[in-house]
Amino acid sequence: MSDFNELIAKVKDANNILEFNEMQILALKEEYCDSNLIIASPTSSGKTLVAEIYLLYTILIKHKRAIFISPLKALTSEHYNSFKKKYESFGLKIGISTGDLDSSSKYLENYQIIFLTFEKLDSLIRHRASWLHTLGLLVIDEIHNIDSDRGATLETTVVELKQILPSMRIIGLSATIPNASQLASWINGKLIYSEYRPVKLKKGILFENKIKFDDNTIEYIQTKNNSIEDIVIDTLEKRKQALVFTNTRKNSEGLAKKLQNITKNYLDEKEKKIIAKAIDDIDYLLTTDYDKDVANNLLQGASFHHAGLRDSLRNKTEELFKQGALKILVSTPTLAAGVNLPAYRVIIHTVHRHTANGMLPIPVKEYVQMSGRAGRQGYDTIGESILIAKDDLEEENLFEKYVYALPEDVESQLGYVPVLRTQLLSIIANEIVFNDESLEKFFNETFYAIRFGDINSLMQKIETLLRELINSGFVKIDKGVIKATEIGKRISELYIDPLSAYNIIEKIKNQDDLTNKEFLMIVVNTIELKPYFMPGKNRVQQLEEQLQDEYKDLGINTNELWDDHEIIEKYYTMTILNDWISEVSEQDLLNNYDILPGTLHNKLYNTSWICYAIGEIAKVLDKTIVHKQAILMEKRIKQGVKEELLLLTELPNIGRARARKLYQNHYRTVSDVKSADPQILINILGLKIAQKLLEHLKVEFDINTIFIKQESTEEHKILKKDESKATKKITKKKIKTEAKLQKSLFEY
DNA sequence: ACGGCGATGTCCGACAGGCAGCCTG
DNA sequence: GTCGGACATCGCCGT
Numbered sequence: 133m134s135d136f137n138e139l140i141a142k143v144k145d146a147n148n149i150l151e152f153n154e155m156q157i158l159a160l161k162e163e164y165c166d167s168n169l170i171i172a173s174p175t176s177s178g179k180t181l182v183a184e185i186y187l188l189y190t191i192l193i194k195h196k197r198a199i200f201i202s203p204l205k206a207l208t209s210e211h212y213n214s215f216k217k218k219y220e221s222f223g224l225k226i227g228i229s230t231g232d233l234d235s236s237s238k239y240l241e242n243y244q245i246i247f248l249t250f251e252k253l254d255s256l257i258r259h260r261a262s263w264l265h266t267l268g269l270l271v272i273d274e275i276h277n278i279d280s281d282r283g284a285t286l287e288t289t290v291v292e293l294k295q296i297l298p299s300m301r302i303i304g305l306s307a308t309i310p311n312a313s314q315l316a317s318w319i320n321g322k323l324i325y326s327e328y329r330p331v332k333l334k335k336g337i338l339f340e341n342k343i344k345f346d347d348n349t350i351e352y353i354q355t356k357n358n359s360i361e362d363i364v365i366d367t368l369e370k371r372k373q374a375l376v377f378t379n380t381r382k383n384s385e386g387l388a389k390k391l392q393n394i395t396k397n398y399l400d401e402k403e404k405k406i407i408a409k410a411i412d413d414i415d416y417l418l419t420t421d422y423d424k425d426v427a428n429n430l431l432q433g434a435s436f437h438h439a440g441l442r443d444s445l446r447n448k449t450e451e452l453f454k455q456g457a458l459k460i461l462v463s464t465p466t467l468a469a470g471v472n473l474p475a476y477r478v479i480i481h482t483v484h485r486h487t488a489n490g491m492l493p494i495p496v497k498e499y500v501q502m503s504g505r506a507g508r509q510g511y512d513t514i515g516e517s518i519l520i521a522k523d524d525l526e527e528e529n530l531f532e533k534y535v536y537a538l539p540e541d542v543e544s545q546l547g548y549v550p551v552l553r554t555q556l557l558s559i560i561a562n563e564i565v566f567n568d569e570s571l572e573k574f575f576n577e578t579f580y581a582i583r584f585g586d587i588n589s590l591m592q593k594i595e596t597l598l599r600e601l602i603n604s605g606f607v608k609i610d611k612g613v614i615k616a617t618e619i620g621k622r623i624s625e626l627y628i629d630p631l632s633a634y635n636i637i638e639k640i641k642n643q644d645d646l647t648n649k650e651f652l653m654i655v656v657n658t659i660e661l662k663p664y665f666m667p668g669k670n671r672v673q674q675l676e677e678q679l680q681d682e683y684k685d686l687g688i689n690t691n692e693l694w695d696d697h698e699i700i701e702k703y704y705t706m707t708i709l710n711d712w713i714s715e716v717s718e719q720d721l722l723n724n725y726d727i728l729p730g731t732l733h734n735k736l737y738n739t740s741w742i743c744y745a746i747g748e749i750a751k752v753l754d755k756t757i758v759h760k761q762a763i764l765m766e767k768r769i770k771q772g773v774k775e776e777l778l779l780l781t782e783l784p785n786i787g788r789a790r791a792r793k794l795y796q797n798h799y800r801t802v803s804d805v806k807s808a809d810p811q812i813l814i815n816i817l818g819l820k821i822a823q824k825l826l827e828h829l830k831v832e833f834d835i836n837t838i839f840i841k842q843e844s845t846e847e848h849k850i851l852k853k854d855e856s857k858a859t860k861k862i863t864k865k866k867i868k869t870e871a872k873l874q875k876s877l878f879e880y
Numbered sequence: 881a882c883g884g885c886g887a888t889g890t891c892c893g894a895c896a897g898g899c900a901g902c903c904t905g
Numbered sequence: 906g907t908c909g910g911a912c913a914t915c916g917c918c919g920t
Contacts, residue, residue, distance in 0.1 A: 203898090203899085204898075204899085205898090205899075230899085230900095231899065231900055231901080234902085234903080234904085249899065249900085250899075251899045251900050252899085252900075254899095254900085255899095255900060255901080281898090282898080282899065285899085285900095379895075379896080379906090379907095380894085380895050380896080380907090380908085381895085381896080382894085382895075382908070382909075383895090383907085383908070386908075386909085438896075438897090439896075439897060439898080464896050464897080465896050465897065466896075466897060466898095468896095469897080469898095470897090482906080482907090484906055484907090485895085485896075486894080486895040486896090486906085487895095487896095490906095491895090491906050491907090625901080626900090626901065627899090627900045627901065628900080628901090660899095660900080666894085668893085668894090669892085669893065669894090670893095670911085734897095734898080738898095738899095738900090740901095741900065741901060741902095742901095744901055744902070745900095745901070748901080
């Protein structure tokens with residue numbers, strides 16, 4: 133038996149399968165072991181398994197390193213976990229690195245296979261990770277993402293890697309797109325195309341009481357209310373779940389609430405318990421009214437999903453839907469491209485979405501993407517994707533425009549200037565490109581070149597951008613050689629847009645010291661902080677007046693004040709960030725600015741990253757004070773605290789709220805806390821947290837001597853089960869500690 | 881006849897999502 | 906394209 137066949141046998145075993153499906157048979161051939169491939173087939177057709185086999189082949193048989201990249205952090209870790217679970221017994225060293233998940237970057241070289249996001253791979257190349265040179269295979273998950281606003285990043289990353297490592301294999305996994313063959317010719321690979329689905333997908337349109345499907349079958353449903361409610365009742369009567377796609381957050385919330393009148397009658401006791409337990413598990417994280425509202429929605433069996441939810445609730449929602457306890461999930465497009473969360477029925481509530489050009493019909497590929505979520509493998513033999521029509525004209529129209537329509541060709545987005553600018557600096561800093569000839573050579577290798585035939589208009593853009601980079605001081609031409617300057621190299625590593633970097637430098641180069649608001653205005657004045665928080669229209673005038681009074685103190689000059697059409701949004705966003713580090717409560721922030729927890733925390737995440745970048749730029753410019761300020765600001769943004777609490781928030785489980793409590797009780801440093809009376813710490817923080825904290829600080833204490841303050845009364849409870857024994861011990865202590873206790877109670 | 885308050889009508893505004901640094905368990 | 910909040914108007918009721 134050949135190595136390849138032996139491997140296949142092992143993999144089948146690890147996956148607990150006997151035979152491959154028709155797509156996998158097509159894609160898995162020994163002769164493909166050295167070629168590049170594009171595998172275009174529907175979601176859940178088992179592409180991942182094919183990729184896994186070639187990954188294992190590379191590692192175990194070719195003894196080379198392999199990388200798997202995907203567009204989302206969540207997808208990356210999903211693939212990582214599943215791979216690890218299945219093949220850890222093969223004796224592999226498996227690593228992952230995404231923006232906030234890291235197997236420890238320095239040691240990535242110790243891994244044989246590494247799971248990354250697109251951008252993380254790009255970033256590693258920018259940092260010239262030396263282990264990249266032993267790379268044998270790159271698997272690109274969802275390669276059709278080349279046609280997205282992040283597509284230019286992927287496109288240049290691939291070309292760059294191809295130039296550094298001409299012998300590296302590439303396998304791209306794609307949706308079934310019409311021009312998959314162009315992707316294949318781009319990577320010099322073979323195209324494996326298959327429409328195979330393990331669960332059959334029926335695409336249909338609901339009008340009145342009929343669902344007409346693309347396979348010419350018709351399904352009748354009971355009509356009582358409006359279409360969406362009828363179809364939901366029908367789904368629940370069949371003991372199935374539905375995933376409903378809407379076009380706005382508000383709509384998803386409104387619809388979920390409406391559908392709860394139905395779902396709550398279909399929840400059995402067991403399901404109610406599962407949901408209640410799940411919520412209880414994360415109860416301590418549900419700090420705002422909005423969180424509590426989300427939790428209440430979950431309890432009704434129908435809920436909503438969008439990026440305004442905090443991570444913990446998003447994850448719980450997904451989990452409950454997977455478990456089947458949550459019957460109906462109404463989602464914005466998050467779930468169309470995100471983790472795989474299948475349901476028997478996918479209901480697409482509307483095909484219109486608001487864009488910069490007004491309300492427009494969504495592209496067919498998005499319809500395909502959403503439809504692909506229909507049908508749960510292992511539970512259903514078919515899945516249904518359903519559009520809703522108001523009249524027969526619309527019905528006809530939807531059939532033509534969506535059900536029977538081919539998705540659009542995948543297009544190159546390399547011409548998208550902000551990303552092109554960033555990537556151009558990167559390839560110059562990496563010395564991949566150093567003169568006109570190498571520039572042309574590089575861009576002739578792109579997917580853009582295949583799509584457009586020539587790169588003339590692209591090269592014109594590049595010329596302009598190159599001049600821009602030179603004027604900004606990030607690139608210089610030295611004896612005919614294009615080179616990145618020191619600062620240019622650092623900007624490339626920091627992974628920020630050169631334009632943002634330029635704005636930052638302009639602001640700090642003549643400044644030795646910044647106020648908090650000045651600093652935050654610089655943060656906000658970057659592309660990475662977009663989209664800004666938008667003030668309501670009724671608020672704009674007041675903000676304009678405020679800004680008039682304050683702009684000089686914010687480091688804004690009069691030109692910016694008058695010419696920057698986004699100045700109000702920037703100012704507004706800065707104000708929110710400033711409130712956050714001034715310890716305005718999360719609830720107040722959400723209320724005052726009409727924002728949602730998830731939105732706030734995403735913005736804070738970006739903010740802290742940019743703070744770091746500003747600090748690093750300041751370092752290169754020898755702006756020592758600004759550098760220090762940046763470090764402080766980054767910490768304050770992460771914690772949401774005033775500077776005085778930063779010593780305390782170093783402690784585990786001590787965030788903004790607990791740190792403030794400790795501070796009010798005159799504990800201001802770690803050593804203050806360490807030398808504190810355990811009893812008082814418990815009074816301030818509660819038993820669990822205090823216990824963990826004391827353990828962390830390695831403070832010994834006798835639990836028998838501890839009183840626990842009861843919620844509503846002034847009574848004290850003995851922790852120890854064995855009361856009689858404990859009571860005796862405590863009576864004496866009680867008198868001693870009473871005084872302290874009174875004092876500390878008084879103080880918080 | 882007047883004023884207060886809730887019900888109904890009208891107008892206008894707002895509208896998806898998500899990656900990247902570094903560090904340290 | 907459509908939902909919903911803000912505001913205006915209308916109508917009922919009590920005084």
